[in-house]
Amino acid sequence: MKKLCEILNCDSEILVKGIKTDSRYVKKGDLFVAIKGFNVDHHKYINDAIQNGAIAIVGEEDLECPIKYIKVDNVNSELFSIYSKFYDKIEKDFKFIGITGTDGKTTTATITSQLLDCCYIGTNGVIYKNNKWKTNNTTPEICELYECLVKLKKLGCKTVVMEVSSEALLHGRVDNILFDVVCFTNITEDHLNIHKTIENYIDSKAKLFSLVKKSGISILNADDKYYNLVKKSCKSDVYSYGKSDKSDCKICQIVSSIDFINFKIKYEDKEYFIHAKMLGEYNAYNITLAFLIAYLLGMNPMLLIDKIDKINSIDGRGEILNFGQNYTIILDYAHTYNGIYNIISNVCKLNYQRIIVLTGAAGGREKEKRSKIGKMILENVTYAIFTMDDPRYEDVDSIIDDLVSKTNLDNYERIKDRRLAIYKILSIAKKGDIVLILGKGRDNYMAIEDKKIKYCDYDVICDYFKNNKD
Numbered sequence: 001m002k003k004l005c006e007i008l009n010c011d012s013e014i015l016v017k018g019i020k021t022d023s024r025y026v027k028k029g030d031l032f033v034a035i036k037g038f039n040v041d042h043h044k045y046i047n048d049a050i051q052n053g054a055i056a057i058v059g060e061e062d063l064e065c066p067i068k069y070i071k072v073d074n075v076n077s078e079l080f081s082i083y084s085k086f087y088d089k090i091e092k093d094f095k096f097i098g099i100t101g102t103d104g105k106t107t108t109a110t111i112t113s114q115l116l117d118c119c120y121i122g123t124n125g126v127i128y129k130n131n132k133w134k135t136n137n138t139t140p141e142i143c144e145l146y147e148c149l150v151k152l153k154k155l156g157c158k159t160v161v162m163e164v165s166s167e168a169l170l171h172g173r174v175d176n177i178l179f180d181v182v183c184f185t186n187i188t189e190d191h192l193n194i195h196k197t198i199e200n201y202i203d204s205k206a207k208l209f210s211l212v213k214k215s216g217i218s219i220l221n222a223d224d225k226y227y228n229l230v231k232k233s234c235k236s237d238v239y240s241y242g243k244s245d246k247s248d249c250k251i252c253q254i255v256s257s258i259d260f261i262n263f264k265i266k267y268e269d270k271e272y273f274i275h276a277k278m279l280g281e282y283n284a285y286n287i288t289l290a291f292l293i294a295y296l297l298g299m300n301p302m303l304l305i306d307k308i309d310k311i312n313s314i315d316g317r318g319e320i321l322n323f324g325q326n327y328t329i330i331l332d333y334a335h336t337y338n339g340i341y342n343i344i345s346n347v348c349k350l351n352y353q354r355i356i357v358l359t360g361a362a363g364g365r366e367k368e369k370r371s372k373i374g375k376m377i378l379e380n381v382t383y384a385i386f387t388m389d390d391p392r393y394e395d396v397d398s399i400i401d402d403l404v405s406k407t408n409l410d411n412y413e414r415i416k417d418r419r420l421a422i423y424k425i426l427s428i429a430k431k432g433d434i435v436l437i438l439g440k441g442r443d444n445y446m447a448i449e450d451k452k453i454k455y456c457d458y459d460v461i462c463d464y465f466k467n468n469k470d
Contacts, residue, residue, distance in 0.1 A: 004031070004056055007085040008078075010070050014055055019086055021079070021143055028053030035076050036060075038171065058082065080176035083146050090149050096177050097161040097293060100208045101185025101221075103339045104286045105138075105163040107317045108185060111290035112161045115299065115307050119152055121145075122163030123333070124315065124442070128155055134444075139168030142176065161293075166204040174211060181293055182212045182236075183219040185285070187226045188338040202226055206233035217296055219289060222247040239296065241288050249292045251284050258328060258350055258434075259320060265291060272301055275309050279318040279330070280346035316441025316458070318343065323465040326431040328352070331457060333441030335362065335389065337373050340438060344380050353432035354382035358425045359439045360389030360418070361399050363447075374403030381436075383428075384412040387421035389439040390447035418446070422460045427468075437461070 004012040017029030023045035026032055032049035034042040034057060043061050050057070056068040060075045072078045084091065097118075099109050106123045113120035119128040123138045126148055135144060139162065152160065164174060187202060209218050210233060218234040220227055223242035231238060241249040250266040256279065263284045265272045276287055287308060294304050313319045321329040330347075334340045340359065347355055357377055361370045377384050386400045396416040404412065415421035422437060429435050437457055445452035 001029075002086050004068070004070075007031075007082050008058065008070050008072075010068075012056070012068055012070075014068060016055065016086065019082060019143060020049070020054075021141070023048040023052060023054075026052040026054050028055075030054050031056050031058065031082075033057075033075060033079055033082060034059040034061075035079060076172070079142060083142055084176060087146050087150065090146065090153060091177055093153060093158070094149065095159040096179045097159070097181040097183070098164040098174070098177075098179045098208050098211070099161065099183045099185065099289075100164045100166065100169070100205050101183075102188045102336060103334075103342070104185035104282065104289075105165075106333065107283065107314050108183070108286040108289050109161045109163050110314045110317075111287060111308070111311060112293050114311055115290055115294040115304055116159055116161070116297065118159035118161055119157045120161055121148065126152075128152060128157050131155060137168070137173075138163050138165045139173050142173055145173070164208050166201055169207045170204045174208075177211060179208070179212045179216060181217045181219065181297065182208050183289055183293065184209075184221055184224070184230050185289065186221055186224045186338070187230075188336060202229055206230050209233040210235055212236045219292055219296075221285065221289075223285075239292060241292055242285070249288060251288050254281050254284050256281055256284075256346060256349070258347075261287075267292070267295070270301075272305055274305060277309075277312050279313075279320075280342060282342040282346070283318065316443070319441075321458075321461060323461075325426075325429070325465070327429045327433040327435060329426075329429075329435045329437065329461065331437050331441060331461070333439070333443075335359075335439045337369060337376065340373060341376055343436060343438070344377065347434055347436065348380060350434075352434040353430065355380070355434055355436065356383045356385075356425055356429060357381045357436045357438060358385045358387060358421055359436075360387045360391075360396075361403055362390040362439075363392035363394030363399060367402055370399065370402035371404075371406035374405070375407045375409075378404070378407050378409040378411055382411065385421050385425050386412055386414050387418045388416055388446070389418070392447050393449055418455070418457075419460050422457065423464055426461070426464050 001015045001017050004014045004016055016031045019031045020026045021033050021035050026049045032054040043059050046057055058070050060072055099105050109120055109122050125134040216236040218236050218238045220240050221242055222240035222244050239248045241247050243251050252264050254263040261278050262275050291304055316333050319331045332343055334343050386403055388396045400414045440457050442458050444456045446455035
């Protein structure tokens with residue numbers, strides 16, 4: 001607990017038990033900070049916060065309030081200082097590694113956390129040693145992030161590798177963090193429903209490179225077409241990786257199979273042979289970035305090579321599932337054009353009887369991309385089942401109509417219910433086929449209208465084989 005005067009410029013000695021920005025989660029003794037969000041002005045919920053037990057309010061509007069009210073010039077800007085003071089500047093007790101990009105954040109961050117034996121925060125929640133819990137967003141809101149840091153400090157954690165989404169950067173969720181290492185995987189046109197233009201999207205991603213310590217490190221994908229634009233935003237020493245000769249850390253001699261990838265990393269006139277139990281050339285990039293992060297932070301390269309060799313596939317990212325079936329199943333989160341293309345193009349190089357794909361497209365997200373994705377899938381696979389994938393307020397049939405709108409190919413069917421679609425695709429698979437179940441990975445919900453309904457592809461697949469043992 002802290003006195004109010006210890007975290008804000010006021011003379012009140014009221015004891016603050018916690019800080020909340022969402023009135024629904026306010027408890028007795030909490031300070032409610034009425035932030036102004038992109039869609040919601042939380043000043044509207046001050047009365048709700050008071051009813052739930054708030055002992056003081058911070059806001060930026062002139063208003064009458066039955067409890068202590070502190071007016072500030074900009075409540076959103078003040079939020080970082082409030083949290084930092086309340087939690088005794090706990091953010092300074094950690095070394096932070098931030099990874100941004102359209103694709104590859106989860107895999108790279110997970111590998112990095114395993115190489116450094118540190119904490120991971122991202123799409124798969126918070127993972128540190130044997131401790132794991134979910135978060136509401138890929139990059140947590142500031143209140144949730146500080147609560148995570150408190151838990152992690154008690155567990156003895158000193159380093160955090162974090163997925164940093166473009167939306168988090170746009171909304172300023174990590175503006176109070178000074179990163180030791182910041183990284184960029186790639187940029188493809190995605191999330192334009194939020195950012196509106198590719199230029200805005202790049203600007204949001206590039207913001208991460210202004211949040212690095214002067215003594216810190218920036219690592220960029222030299223093969224990405226936006227490399228030079230992102231590099232202009234870097235405020236620290238810059239290192240690059242990729243297949244091009246201009247890369248500081250060069251990827252070469254890639255050999256990929258369904259369950260492994262071999263390649264070489266050339267860095268500072270030395271070569272390192274990498275073997276990993278992962279699929280696809282794109283994972284050579286993810287592994288190399290993780291290797292470079294750990295190497296630049298002082299890890300022995302031979303130890304890193306040994307650790308990479310022992311890493312199995314990441315949950316929901318190119319995850320090969322074995323239930324004793326005579327065909328291959330891969331569960332993957334890929335949902336962007338680039339992500340889906342990467343996994344299908346890599347599978348096409350392998351020797352399978354048929355490539356069968358199940359996927360969909362998220363509602364309320366970039367309708368103009370759907371036809372491009374659908375056309376690419378049908379031109380490269382044997383058969384596809386299109387189904388729901390977080391439809392939100394959109395009709396699933398309409399989404400599927402968009403996916404097939406620019407092709408005359410008919411090597412697909414539509415099954416709106418994703419559970420039934422998974423059962424169907426597994427039932428038609430034969431010996432020597434490969435089944436790609438794409439879009440949700442190990443997500444544990446389905447977004448329908450404004451609700452998150454409990455759902456997980458992996459659980460459905462497990463249920464299928466439990467009910468079809470023969």
